[in-house]
Amino acid sequence: MTTIVCPTPLTDIARVQLGHGSGGKLSAALVRERFLPHFDNPILAQLGDAAIVEVAGQQLAMSTDTFVVQPLEFPGGNIGSLAVHGTVNDLAMMGARPEWMSAAFVLEEGLPLDVLDRIVQAMAEAARAANVLLVTGDTKVVERGKADGVFINTTGLGKRWPDFAPGPTRAQPGDAVIVSGPIGRHGIAIMSAREGIAFDTELRSDSAALTPLVELLRSRVGDAVHTLRDPTRGGVASALNEIAAASRIGVELDEAVLPVPAPVAAACEMLGFDPLYVANEGVLVAFVAEHQAGAAVQALQRHALGRAATRIGRCVRDHAGLVVLKTGVGGHRVVDMLPGDQLPRIC
């Protein structure tokens, strides 16, 4: 028996771990400690879903995202449609209309071409539906085993409305916190497809372009919308924590009104997960001035994607940076960022 070689002291994690990609505290630390010091500039420092740059008096939003999902095809979409929605939504969260997009593909030797065709087709359909043009791209092929089927990077560019500027630092005490639909569907759909966990009713990913919802909010309640965020990896909990920290406000949630679909709740019970940390790809969280909160919910409900829009909490002056949940039975608890991924429990 060879003695174990484990030179890495726990306090000095010297290798990338999967948790660095979870959207939790490890991800945040990776960006803060390893990237930001090298690329420091005022535009990057905003750390919104998209960067805001100005060209000849027009504000542009620019965002990039890489997609590495397994399985490549899942109920409700595939990696291609997801790659369009993810980037389109990041632009939309900064109040921009997505216009142009690039796509770069890393293809693994041996990927069946009919799978690639389906992915590209779904991508094209998603782009058409979101009114965004794919204007440049790139392909690379790597040896079998050096990638996992296909990885896709997309970068999007969009124009911002002049009178509509939601941003991560603009949430205020008193704002209502609204979600546009049922939470946790993407993460659980992917997990059940990957792990072969079956449910009575098939759960589909919610992957969708959120631009129509943002357009409804903009046209009906306008600048009362202070902050928008699409709670992807890390889920609603991580998104709220990020906004609470960036805007220096506290957030109070009410567990009794969280829209958790029954199959998501069942899967989470079984695995020991909290639906607040499960990924969404077609849901937005909006921080809206109290006097327009009802109008904002009504605006969202006009669209199929926002039919189940509901208010889940509010912003407060107390406990800045902290998200606190009123539990179903009337107690309180902190809803923190997780260090890494949620791990299934023993029993």
Place this chain on the structure above:
Amino acid sequence: MKYLSEYRDPAMARALVTEIRRSATRRWVLMEVCGGQTHTIVKQGLDELLGESIEMVHGPGCPVCVTPLEQIDKALALAARPDVIFTSFGDMLRVPGSDCDLLQIRARGGAVRIVYSPLDALELARKNPDKQVVFFAVGFETTAPANAMAVWRARELGVENFSVLVSHVTVPPAMTALLEAPDNRVQGFLAAGHVCTIMGWTEYEPIAAKYRVPIVVTGFEPLDILEGMLLAVRQLEAGRHEVENQYVRAVRRDGNQPAQDLVTRVFELVDRNWRGIGPIPRSGLGIREEFAEFDAERRFALDQIRTAEPTMCRAGDVLRGVLKPFDCPAFGALCTPEHPLGAPMVSSEGACAAYYNYGRFRAGSAV
């Protein structure tokens, strides 16, 4: 959700809290044995609702937490071997060993996989005949039948490249050890409902009688726990010390006999070291000689690995209920979920994790 939402009803919860407060003429000290119950209490804020009427101390029923550091180090040694695929439930992956954890072993190239059942690990062994597949069999009586089944099936199917690293423990000896301790304050127990679905409750009857403590077999939902507390308080107030079953929808007096039989065929009672509590005679399960070929400790000669428990982590005091996580000097400063000193800070059933993740608001968010 059917069978869950009715056990989380806020009006019923308030009624039970009122009844507990009305019934208790003094502040009683109760211990919930299982870490799953601890998490319900803190996550749902039951301790906040109860106020001063009851003091809940958190028991040793967190399988990840009571697994000795030495077993973790053995797991890490196995997982680091190039010929091994190491499989485990997810909880175990962030538990710190002497130098690192399983996630870090994976980042270094070790094959570490999360499985949802030991039978999935067995399947992995059949699909990878050129690798040794080891499953980390931790847990109380609840997980023992499935682990026994995996070993049983491995022999039946002749899967030679499958083995289990066993760190099974049983509840009653731990309760006895706690009650024997001179600093014990516990006056009544909420026994772990899921353990009792397998084992029933007859083995708790002599404990209740000898130490004159009420023991209430209790479920895991908020109303289960509040009702368990109420039954215990009523016994204490009446001077009774019986075993009572709150979790009637899941637990029978004799438990699950076929599951017990399977466990007895594959495992035998052995002495076990409990993290923070120390050695307890006949408190664990080990693989019988008949199934020795599936015992990872014997297959890989791991007995050279000897690890002493660290002194800075006071997990033992937390697991024995004599130290509240908030009162630990390392809590939230030297010890956080990102940089844990011990398993209770990272396990999904660990008391320190419950206090850190959910409870900080009530502590005045001082950490």
